[in-house]
Amino acid sequence: MRPHPSAIRFRREALDMSLRTLSAKTGINRGHLSRVERGLAGLGDANIQKVAEALGVSPAAITQGETP
Numbered sequence: 156m157r158p159h160p161s162a163i164r165f166r167r168e169a170l171d172m173s174l175r176t177l178s179a180k181t182g183i184n185r186g187h188l189s190r191v192e193r194g195l196a197g198l199g200d201a202n203i204q205k206v207a208e209a210l211g212v213s214p215a216a217i218t219q220g221e222t223p
Contacts, residue, residue, distance in 0.1 A: 160193060
């Protein structure tokens with residue numbers, strides 16, 4: 156599944172969170188997260204859940220591009 160790239164980056168930056176921190180919180184490789192944010196890669200359902208939890212949003216917020 157491809158999350159909406161700008162939703163992840165928008166929320167991460169709003170939290171002043173680096174890719175390194177998001178990677179540490181989710182256990183997902185930083186390079187992969189970078190590719191996801193640029194729309195070059197997707198995430199499985201379990202990893203979408205991890206990213207959403209780390210960013211404090213629902214999975215729908217990052218898959219459908221909702222912004223706070």
